[in-house]
Amino acid sequence: MPVLIPPAERSQDTRVGAPAWREAAKAITQKAHHLTDRCGQEAVTMWQPKDSVRDPHVARHLCRAAYILPWRFRVEMLKGGGTLEKPPPGEGVTLWKGKMKPPAWHARLPLPLHRDARALQTAEVVHAHARGARLTAARLCRAQHQINGQLRLLLRQREATDRRLSEVRKGLLINQQSGKLRGYRPKSEKVPDKADSMLTWEKEELKGMKRKMEKDMEKSEALLKALASCRDTLAFCCKERLQAVDLMNQPLDKVLEQAGRHSWVNLSRVPSPRTQGQKTPPPDPVGTYTPECATALYEAKRLLMESKDTLLEMTKNEEDVREQQQEISDRVCASLAQKMRETLELKERMNMTLGLMRGTIHRCTKFNQEMYITRGLIKGPLSKRHLETREKLDRPLVRVYQRHVGTQLPEASRLAQGTDKLQRHISHMEKNLKELLATHKNLTRNLNCKKIGYEVDYNVVRLRLRQRHPHMCYEQAQRLVNDWDPRTPPRVESDAATK
Structure with a gap:
């Protein structure tokens, strides 16, 4: 007979499974x-x-809504009361149709095209390095060209300064020649005058100009060496940069135009209005623009500015020295010309005085000769046979006067007194004539000295005008000074031998 299970108590949970069993399934x-x-x-x-x-x-x-919210367009209120929708700032593709701008996508895992992307990225890095090397090489090459141009300008200015220095040195030789030539003047004409002072002043001024031009030459020589060294450094750096762009056929000038500048050293030039110039990148030891390139370009820029200032200064000094030397030479020539005019005036006065003195000497000589004849006539004849009746003292009338006491006739005493007085006058006339002759001789000698002095000054002026001409070089003036000394007599033997 079947056994019946007694009915359980009725509960609220109708599930049959055990709670533990159910919790275990829920946990799993x-x-x-x-x-x-x-x-x-x-x-x-x-x-x-x-x-x-x-x-x-x-x-x-x-x-999702919180994530997409920053992508939405932003609405801004305008002053007129309207609204304007603008995309959010930042990188990314703007979706105008959807009014959204998602940010740029950055995945953390390699995508299927990762290898191709890395290859493209490597190619971009290589191309960027090549472009940077090409741009740096273009900048270095342009700086080298500008340094070469500045070197040429500096060399030309050095040639002009050297020619001016040669003219100054030739001026010193001309001054020395002028002093030596004026040494030919007679002793009476060697009295120190303003012409000698002007020659001394010219010598000191020319020495100052010479020192000034020599300093410019030394400064330009040091700057020339620095520019040449900088040019070699730029050429070496440019050659190194060009090793990375040997296979690139784009001209370097085109690179500078793409960079927006026609020169990297001359920054004062306005760039092309169609392109915006790129800023100079910071030096990178492992990049294309290395610190060595930066140092070389900075040195090129500094030397370029310094050379421009030096060129301006040298040009100004050369022009000032040329004008000053011309003015000094003209003033010296003017002083010598003034001395010549004064000498000519004195020479004319002396010549007139000599003419008057010559007439006086002739008259005094003639009068003295007449006095000698008169003295002979007063003294009477030398022989008794030449005596006339009226000259004898034993004439009848004279004998009658001689018989009276105290009646001494004055004929003999008056003749004796007249003869003595005439002799004294003749002696005084001879003394005066000697003084006239001595003075005439001295005046003639002074006139000859004045003529020599005038000729010497004229030759000095002519020599100065001829020697300062540009066709006369320094070596010719130097040979003229070395072969000529006024203290020594002319070499007649050598002249005869050459003839």
Whole structure:
């Protein structure tokens, strides 16, 4: 007979399974669900950006709205009362149709085209390095060309300065020649005058100009060496940069135009209005623009500015020295010409005085000769046979007067007194005539000295005008000074031998 189980007490839980059994199944299910969510989330987030991972503290249905909210266009109020929609700032593609701007995608796992992407990225790096090397080489090459141009300008200015220095040295030789030539003047004409002072002043001024030009030559020589060294450094750096762009056929000048500048050293030039100039990159030891290139370009820029200032200064000094030397030479020639005019005036006065003195000497000589004849006539004849009757003292009338006492006739005493007085006058006339002759001789000698002095000054002026002409070089003037000394007599033997 079947056994009947007594009916259990009626409860609210109608499930038959045990709670432990049910909890175990729920735990397994929950664990599987969490594992599925975690694996799915991790599988998705590995190739999504970091900012796209949802916040665990935000509800699941609100994560997407919170994530897309920054992508929406922003509405701005205008002053007139209207509105203007603008995309959010940042990188990314603007979707104007959807009024959204998603940010740039950055995956954390390599995508299927990762190898091609890395190859493209490597090619971009290589091309960027080549472009940087080409741009740096173009800058270095342009700086080298500008340094070469500055070197040529400096060399030309050095040639002009050297010619001016040669003219100054020739001026010193001309001054020395003038002093030596004026040494030919007679002793009476060697009295120090303003012409000698002007020659001394000219010598001191020319020495100052010579020192000034020599300093310019030394400064330009040092600058020339620095520019040449900088040019060699730029050429070496440019050659190194060009090793990376040997296979690139784009001209270097085109690179500078693409960079927006026609020169890298001369920054004062306005760039082309169609392109915006690129800023100078910072020096990078492992990049294309190395510190050595930066130092070389900075040195080129500094030397370029310094050379421009030096060129301006040398040009100004050369022009000032030329004008000053011309003015000094003209003033010396003017002083010598003034001395010649004064000498000519004195010479004319002396010549007139000599003419008057010559007439006086002739008259005095003639009068003295007549006095000698008169003295002979007064003294009477030398023989008694030449006596006339009226000259004898034993004439009858004279004898009658001689008989009376105290009646001494004055004929003999008066003749004796007249003869003595005439002799004294003749002696005084001879003395005066001697003084006239001595003075005439001295005046003639002074006139000859004045003539020699005038000729010497004229020859000095002529020599100075001829020697300062540009066709007369320094060596010719130097040979003239070395072969000529006024203190020594002319070499007649050598002249005869040459003839």
